[in-house]
Amino acid sequence: MSELNLTFFMLLGYAQAHWFVVLLFVFGAAGLNYTAWVQKGAFFNRDLLKQTAIGFGGLFVFLCLTLPAMTGSSLAMLGYWVDWMLLIVMAGGYAFAISLWVYPILRLRESLKPAD
């Protein structure tokens, strides 16, 4: 219970410290997804989802390789299983968040293509 409490306020504090980036992301993702949603045709498209998933995978690997260095550490220092869990959660989280922008952008690009 105490760990959940601490984790919540830790993450809340971190979000508050980076409020501008968080707001930019949230409003950007909401706006892009809404704009993509109101376009003609189905919002979900198998090919676009596949492209987004490939992008997610590439980004996930890239972040796994670079996040430790970006935080002033290095991959070589990850010797404990909780480090690997943290790395997977962080890389997965950031990659997923970026996907929330990427998919609607792909969808919008698709919808703006001239019909054959």
Added chain:
Amino acid sequence: MTKLYKTSDITRRKFLLGGAATLAAMTTSFNAQALKNTPVHVVIAGSGSAGISIANRLARVLKKGRVTVIDRKETHYYWPGLTLVATGAWPKSKVLGQNADYLPSNVDWIKEMVAEFDPDNKQVVTDTGRAVNYDYLVVATGVEYNYHAIEGLDTDAIGHNGLASVYHSPDAAERSWDAIKKYSEQGGNGFFTLPSTPIRCAGAPLKMTFLTLDRLQQNGGFAKAKMNFYSATNNLFGLPWFNQFILDRYHDAGMTVKFRTELKAVDTDKRIATFVDADGERFETDYDLLHIVPPMRASAPVRNSKLAWREGNMASGGWLAVDKETLQHINYPEVFGCGDVNGTPRGKTAATVKMSVPIVVANLLATIAGQELPASFNGYTSCPLLTKFGAAMLIEFDYNGDLTPTYPFIDPHKESWLAWVMKEQLLKPTYLQMLKGNV
């Protein structure tokens, strides 16, 4: 009676949970309306992390009461970040804030310093001669760095000619990095000291040593360096396993470690440090880097008042005489202590403040309500021990030296990137939440 106050719901465990859960438990267990309408005057001496956090919590509850904070300082220092400033990882700006941004708007802030405590008359006198009466008093005046105890030391010299000290201030921490950076490139004789008094954040000197070793490796000075750690105590760290771990690491790095060896004097121009060893013998040594941890004690107004310990091992530093579990003064029940000023075993850290603030507030409110004290402090303290840039150990323990990890799945004995990320990225936002009275 049962309406006013319900002790059975407030257990020791609950108060160790911290944060909103604690505040919720506290405010629902007391009759919130009764406390809101109680016209008490609480004076908080000090606007460090403990003072501000308590002010925020009390201001929410004592709507008809008056909360007065007495402290001239307008700039708030994030002390836990100074080790990162002094080792070049953070800019100084990252540890500076404004107390006005953290204090609640409905408290009175007297921008003067407490010069005298008069607990018999429930009064404090400020350095301008203003007398402030109180119904309840929280002493949160922190520590006093006694650099003057080291003969020949001028704190203006910190950062110059190989002299460093992380403790003095953010300015001195920044200047210390100049000295450490130069040393990490050129090598030479490096000395890290530890005094015999209780000190704030006992892990800081150890982190400074570890990070300087890392900088030596990074900047090419390691092969030309001879590092030494001279402790005036019998060990480096209060917990045996970690003490041995640190000793082994220092020895692996070729360091010399001496115990019961205290810095007594320094000639900053000639770079000569004078120590007294375990046999009482004085000896001098040249240095290229000298990192000083000053002896520490309670501030003079506390030390010279009836609030200080008069006997026992806390008396010489004039530390505040509080019960180590309730944090209430042993002679004056309307007085509580929080933070570094407390004459309690172990724990002069921000983590101790984080855990003890809800306990002080709960016990203070119970005292106001005329009830028995519901909350008990187990002495929790924490040290994210940075062993190198990018890795740390998250060591949490209590008065008894028992490990009390917040996250049971994280082994405190293991170095981890996670602990580094917590220290470098997450603890300051958490600290700011603590100031607001949330954590």
